[in-house]
Amino acid sequence: MSLYEAVAAVANPAPAPGKVQFLGQDGIYWRLLSRGALLLILTLGIYRFWLATDVRRFLWGNTGIAGDHLEYTGTATEILIGFLIAIAILLPINIMLFLAALDLGLIGQLSGAIAFGLLALLGQFAIYRARRYRLSRTVFRSVRFYQTGSASVFALYALMWWTLTALTLGLVYPWMQKSLERFKMRHTHYGNLTGHFEASALALFLRGFPLWLFSVGPQFGGIAAAIYAIDWPPLAEAVNAGGSGLAERIEATNPGYVNAIIFLIGAAAWSAVAAAAFYPAFQGMILRWWISGIRFGDLTVISHLRIGHLYRAYFRFLLYGLVFATGCAIAGGILLGVIDAVKVRFNLTEADELIGAASVMIGYMILMLGYSTIYQATVKLTLWRVGMESAEISGIAVLDHVKAGGRPASSVGEGLADALNVGGF
Amino acid sequence: MTSGTGIFFDGNSSARQDVTVELQATTLVVRSREGEQLAQWPYGELDQAESPDQILRLSRRGSLARLEIRDHAFATAIDEMALTIDHTGTVQNRLRTKVAVLLVVAVASIGAMALFALPALATRLTPLMPFAIERKLGQAVDAQLRNSLRSRAANTPLECGEAENAKAGRAALSLLIGRLEAAASLPVPLRAGVLRRAEANAIALPGGQIYVFEGLIAKAETPDELAGVIAHEIGHVARRDGVKSVLETAGLSFLFGMVFGDFVGGGAIVVAAKTVLQSSYSRDAETASDAYGVALMNMIGGNAEALGALLARIDDLHGKGASLLRDHPETATRVVAIRSLAKPGSGRPLLDSAQWTALKNICVEH
Numbered sequence: 148m149s150l151y152e153a154v155a156a157v158a159n160p161a162p163a164p165g166k167v168q169f170l171g172q173d174g175i176y177w178r179l180l181s182r183g184a185l186l187l188i189l190t191l192g193i194y195r196f197w198l199a200t201d202v203r204r205f206l207w208g209n210t211g212i213a214g215d216h217l218e219y220t221g222t223a224t225e226i227l228i229g230f231l232i233a234i235a236i237l238l239p240i241n242i243m244l245f246l247a248a249l250d251l252g253l254i255g256q257l258s259g260a261i262a263f264g265l266l267a268l269l270g271q272f273a274i275y276r277a278r279r280y281r282l283s284r285t286v287f288r289s290v291r292f293y294q295t296g297s298a299s300v301f302a303l304y305a306l307m308w309w310t311l312t313a314l315t316l317g318l319v320y321p322w323m324q325k326s327l328e329r330f331k332m333r334h335t336h337y338g339n340l341t342g343h344f345e346a347s348a349l350a351l352f353l354r355g356f357p358l359w360l361f362s363v364g365p366q367f368g369g370i371a372a373a374i375y376a377i378d379w380p381p382l383a384e385a386v387n388a389g390g391s392g393l394a395e396r397i398e399a400t401n402p403g404y405v406n407a408i409i410f411l412i413g414a415a416a417w418s419a420v421a422a423a424a425f426y427p428a429f430q431g432m433i434l435r436w437w438i439s440g441i442r443f444g445d446l447t448v449i450s451h452l453r454i455g456h457l458y459r460a461y462f463r464f465l466l467y468g469l470v471f472a473t474g475c476a477i478a479g480g481i482l483l484g485v486i487d488a489v490k491v492r493f494n495l496t497e498a499d500e501l502i503g504a505a506s507v508m509i510g511y512m513i514l515m516l517g518y519s520t521i522y523q524a525t526v527k528l529t530l531w532r533v534g535m536e537s538a539e540i541s542g543i544a545v546l547d548h549v550k551a552g553g554r555p556a557s558s559v560g561e562g563l564a565d566a567l568n569v570g571g572f
Numbered sequence: 573m574t575s576g577t578g579i580f581f582d583g584n585s586s587a588r589q590d591v592t593v594e595l596q597a598t599t600l601v602v603r604s605r606e607g608e609q610l611a612q613w614p615y616g617e618l619d620q621a622e623s624p625d626q627i628l629r630l631s632r633r634g635s636l637a638r639l640e641i642r643d644h645a646f647a648t649a650i651d652e653m654a655l656t657i658d659h660t661g662t663v664q665n666r667l668r669t670k671v672a673v674l675l676v677v678a679v680a681s682i683g684a685m686a687l688f689a690l691p692a693l694a695t696r697l698t699p700l701m702p703f704a705i706e707r708k709l710g711q712a713v714d715a716q717l718r719n720s721l722r723s724r725a726a727n728t729p730l731e732c733g734e735a736e737n738a739k740a741g742r743a744a745l746s747l748l749i750g751r752l753e754a755a756a757s758l759p760v761p762l763r764a765g766v767l768r769r770a771e772a773n774a775i776a777l778p779g780g781q782i783y784v785f786e787g788l789i790a791k792a793e794t795p796d797e798l799a800g801v802i803a804h805e806i807g808h809v810a811r812r813d814g815v816k817s818v819l820e821t822a823g824l825s826f827l828f829g830m831v832f833g834d835f836v837g838g839g840a841i842v843v844a845a846k847t848v849l850q851s852s853y854s855r856d857a858e859t860a861s862d863a864y865g866v867a868l869m870n871m872i873g874g875n876a877e878a879l880g881a882l883l884a885r886i887d888d889l890h891g892k893g894a895s896l897l898r899d900h901p902e903t904a905t906r907v908v909a910i911r912s913l914a915k916p917g918s919g920r921p922l923l924d925s926a927q928w929t930a931l932k933n934i935c936v937e938h
Contacts, residue, residue, distance in 0.1 A: 191832040208622040289581030508840040515837025549586040
């Protein structure tokens with residue numbers, strides 16, 4: 148090896164075949180997010196388009212597949228314009244829904260349901276279109292990704308699946324995920340390479356079922372116990388009697404009533420705690436399953452994601468959150484003390500209510516935004532990092548000779564997703 | 573002439589090509605290892621694409637072809653040749669600061685618009701709203717209002733004056749309102765009712781419905797005081813404040829909720845901005861209605877100052893709050909404004925004492 152070759156080898160490290168690496172440094176990401184949070188407050192949220200673009204640039208740009216890095220080519224101005232167009236589309240819809248709600252007849256009665264259905268449909272439409280935008284702004288080795296397929300069909304399809312999932316209390320969730328992912332991946336292209344999705348919904352179901360049983364199952368127990376404990380006919384009479392003192396009357400006729408309520412509350416509390424405790428495991432399970440299903444032509448991916456990473460990320464979130472809350476409490480206490488002193492000094496007694504309202508508002512905003520920032524810098528970043536680094540790609544040679552194709556897609560979908568609050572990254 | 577190595581992607585395929593890069597006087601030339609020229613990019617058209625820190629990724633404006641330089645010294649050499657390349661990120665940071673400053677200025681200016689332009693716009697739009705919509709809006713508000721007020725008194729009707737013995741009271745109320753309405757020449761017919769509520773209050777709904785609360789009639793010492801309040805409410809009807817407030821609320825919800833405040837924790841900004849701005853709009857509407865009510869009372873020869881006296885009496889019961897958050901102006905200010913506008917009346921009460929007694933007893937059931 149000549150000296151020149153040796154230097155070149157160090158400068159251009161040989162791409163590790165089949166490995167995905169993430170080079171992003173926590174410190175830089177923290178700085179990016181904190182500056183973003185501050186500017187969000189100062190601009191009442193308009194900075195979100197710039198922040199989202201920065202975040203994507205950071206995540207994409209630091210993700211290397213076989214030694215080459217992804218690139219996000221979208222711009223903030225682009226999604227701001229997309230958002231403005233989306234608002235122009237949504238405004239007449241909102242006005243129509245408002246007028247429908249004024250109707251005293253059947254339309255007015257149904258207006259809530261109509262609005263919910265319409266916005267849910269539009270939300271799914273936006274999710275698909277936003278994905279199209281983001282994919283077409285993702286470039287790898289000078290070739291862009293892109294997405295085809297009808298967003299309206301996807302929206303109908305997704306709404307149908309979500310309804311089914313809700314009706315089965317989440318039991319068909321794996322089949323929904325598989326079906327929707329297949330739709331998305333079938334219409335996802337990297338140049339002339341078309342994607343597809345191959346995963347077993349049954350496998351996900353079998354893995355997820357114990358979690359479901361632990362968190363949703365007790366609800367059935369609670370409801371069954373409540374039904375058993377309540378003496379129904381007197382309860383119906385008590386409710387039908389009308390007037391005040393309903394609770395007393397129910398209690399008088401139904402000695403088991405208090406027990407039933409305790410069962411129900413207990414079951415709900417159990418479910419909430421179990422759901423929170425299992426959520427990282429659930430999230431990791433889905434992520435691993437999803438990554439392992441990705442295919443592009445002959446390229447296959449398998450994920451070796453370890454759930455422990457996610458629990459560690461959530462633990463860090465809770466820890467940093469605690470430190471942040473303590474810091475806020477101390478700073479807030481000092482600040483209020485100073486304000487109080489100023490108030491007494493200048494005799495500003497009338498400002499009390501105003502100061503109270505303003506401090507609640509500002510405190511709430513700082514706390515929420517702080518937590519969101521910590522969440523993104525711990526959990527979200529970890530999801531991205533371990534998701535990427537857990538992937539092992541086989542058949543990577545197909546990536547060497549992909550012909551370019553596709554065009555940049557419009558940013559209106561991204562704007563719609565923002566306006567409807569269904570955005571992803 | 574400086575040269576170095578790089579990795580080139582030509583934008584047509586994903587093939588990775590090891591290349592030599594020559595920095596010529598005005599252009600950068602990319603050659604394959606075999607010496608074939610693959611690209612020639614003028615420095616002025618170079619852009620820097622996002623990449624990890626140790627890689628300089630270049631593109632020619634508008635094209636997807638990429639040239640990656642991983643040798644730091646060579647990257648610096650290119651940075652020096654091309655003004656548009658910003659290896660250290662200084663230009664990027666400066667641009668971002670500029671964007672942030674511009675955004676803050678834009679937000680401040682839109683905020684000022686919300687304070688001044690939005691109510692002005694609502695005022696212009698209100699006359700264009702069809703009365704049919706206003707009436708529907710009124711009916712919807714009425715149904716909601718009755719629902720929220722009914723719960724307390726389940727066995728007595730919410731509306732007073734339905735009993736046989738309240739006939740005289742009802743007639744007195746109609747007489748009083750009839751005189752005011754005749755003078756007002758409203759675009760919609762008035763409908764008035766008395767609600768069995770202890771609060772000293774009266775409200776005007778969109779579409780011409782006015783409700784006077786029992787508590788207000790109890791607090792009023794003369795028919796002219798009550799007439800003053802009703803004249804004030806007629807002011808809301810005449811100016812179609814209900815519709816205007818819906819338009820203002822819709823505009824605010826659009827600005828604060830859709831455009832602004834759409835971030836985690838931004839809900840606080842939305843609530844605060846809506847409260848402060850809506851209170852400000854409402855204070856303006858109240859002031860205008862006071863003026864209208866006084867003018868109406870002047871027209872029918874009533875005691876226009878009586879409204880001020882009643883307001884002052886009611887206000888003694890309420891505490892003081894932060895002026896920014898109140899939806900009515902300070903009572904003292906209102907009373908002064910009312911006095912300055914009021915002309916001396918005929919001196920005769922608008923109802924005789926028998927009629928007034930009947931009206932005072934409109935909510936009494938036997």
